[in-house]
Amino acid sequence: MTERPNIVWITLESTRADHTTMGGYDRETTPNIQRIADSDGGRYFSECFSHGIWTLASSASILTATYPSHHGAGMTGDAIxxxxxxxxxxxxxxxxxTACISPNSHLSSATGLDRGFDEFVWLSKSTLRESVGLKTILSYLWNIQSHGGGLTLDTRKHGTDYMLNQLALRWLEARQTTSDPMFLYLHYGGPHHPYQPPTRHLKKFAGESGLSLEDVEAIGLDHHDNLYEHMAAASPFSDEEWKALAALYDGEISHVDELVGELFDTVQSLDIGDTIFVITADHGELFGESGLLAHQLVTNEAVSHVPLVTHGLDAALAYDGELVQHADVMTTLLSLAGASTDGTQGIDLQTGNRDVAIVQRGADRRTQNVDKLVELNPAFDASKFPESTLTALFTPEFKYQHSDDETELFRRPDETTDVSDEYPDVIADLDAMFRGWNETQGAPVTEQRQTGRFTDEMRAQLADLGYLVE
Known part of the structure; x- marks a missing residue:
């Protein structure tokens, strides 16, 4: 048994807390992760907030344990x-x-987030055979009905999560021959649009839509292929179509939950020493909130309130608060490992609690997205989305939001009615807290814009995921 714990950190793409079993959802989308939370040594944190609202900003915060405006990735530049x-x-x-497996170019060598990993695997069309091996590819093809998109050449219907899981399992099994502790970081991409889960997972939820499976899948592809056109329109989907999208999204979460359960059970059976598990999401997903889709422009809870489950960590915590963020968990893990936490911006949960959760959205991406929406519909109301950096402070009761143009206060869970006039003392306190934070921890490491080193294939992969790529 290792003296210092092994650490397996699992990040799910685009998974909002209220679409999980732990979050009280009326569909059983994450029974395996719920089982892990309920087991001896497990814990669910009901008030976890991501630091950013999309993969680059959030992943950079997780993997540096700092705030988005501090590291700058996804805010003022493309890399740390x-x-x-x-x-x-x-x-x-x-x-x-240390090892990492990622199917997203925003978490790759292009952004500097591969630094420090002895083994870093970026899953893409060109690296797939070399990365996972022919045996795993053949295993996927054999299981293409249960873990893939079936007998189709449409690559939008074939994800990499099954192969990622198989690669991670092989790496973990090999750990039985070494005594050194490990840090394994896994990024599962399934719940990111296009939502195209394996049929057996889609069948669990599609019945409520009243549509055939083929029609449901077609709605998911249309949502993905015409994402900005739908947002630019006033009423993009019918009730049936919204139900179809929810079924597809929930099916993706259900599939990755199954894979996470398999990974967790395997680790428990291996002779590799004490292992801490962290299961969370990089951000949530919008389904019409503020008239938007996917994850952009706003800091709404739909896109920032994420699940967090740990296993093997609870005994070390003095934490008894409600709010928690990824940098807190990572800072705590570094401390337990005996690593330096100098310069990290999380709270060590062995000794402290968080008063406010801080979520940010950068100005650059706002400009890029809004310009596209206005191009598609000149009548699109861009004034709803402040041009400057947007910073939200969440407390258990309130949400404070600051931009260069305005300061607002909302009483959770409502995020539409500004109650600043009703709670002048609250907004004054949170405004002072924001300004103090912004001058210290919110300040950037450097004023120089960091440019990502994306290859043509990385850019193509991002475009396939629906990002606007210059």
Whole structure:
């Protein structure tokens, strides 16, 4: 048994807390993750907020344990500064073996988030055979009905999560021959649009739509292929279509939940020592909130309130608060590993609690997205989305939101009615808290814009995921 714990960190793409079993959803989308939370040593944190609202900003915050405006990735640039250490480098420095598997180009060598990983696998069309091996590809093809899109050449219907899981299982099984502790970071991409879950998972939820499976799948592809056109329109979907999209999305979450359950059970059976599990999401997903889809422009809870389950960590915590963020968990793990936490911006949950959760959206991406929406519909009301950096402070009762143009206060869960006049003391306190934070922890590492080193294939992959790529 290792003296320091192994760490397996699992990030699910685009998974909002209220679409999980732990979050009280009326569909059983995550029974395996619920089982992990309910088991001895497990815990569900009901008030976890991502730091950013999309993969680049959020992943950079997780893997540096700092705020988006501090690291700058997904805010003012496309990569983290070289001067900012990653958590993988911190673990590596104290003797951890480190590995990461990612199917998203925003979490890759292009953005600097591969730094510190002894093994880094970016899953793409060109790297698939080399990365996962022919045996795993053949296994996927054999299981293409249960874990893939069936007998179709439409690549939008074939995800990489099954192969990612198989690769992770092989890596973990090999750990039985070494005594060094490990840090394994896995990013499952399934719940990101296009929502095209395996048929057996879609069947669990599609019946409520009243449509055939083929029609439901077609709605999902249309949602993805015409994402901005739908947002630019006033009323993009009928009730049946909204139900179809929810079924597709829930099916994706259900599939990745099954894979996570398999991974967790395998780790429990292996002779690799004490292992801490963290299961969370990089951000949530919008289904019409503020007239939007996917994850952009706003800091709404739909896109920032995410699930968080840990296993093997609870005994070390003095934490008894409600709010928690990814940097807190990562800072705590670094401390337990004996690694440096100098410069991290999370709260060590062994000794403290968080008063406010801070979520940010950058100005650059707002401009890019709004310009596209206005191009499609000149009547699109862009004034609803402030041009400057948007920073939200969540407390258990309120949401404070600051931009260069205005400051607003909402009483949760409502995010439409500004109650600043009703609670002048609350907004004054939160405004002072924001300004103090913004001058210290919110300040950037460097004023120099960091440019990502994306290859043509990386850009093509991002375009396939629906990102606007210049």
């Amino acid at each position: 500064p070289d001067a900012l250490p990653t958590v993988a480098e911190r673990f590596q420095h104290v003797g951890y073996d």
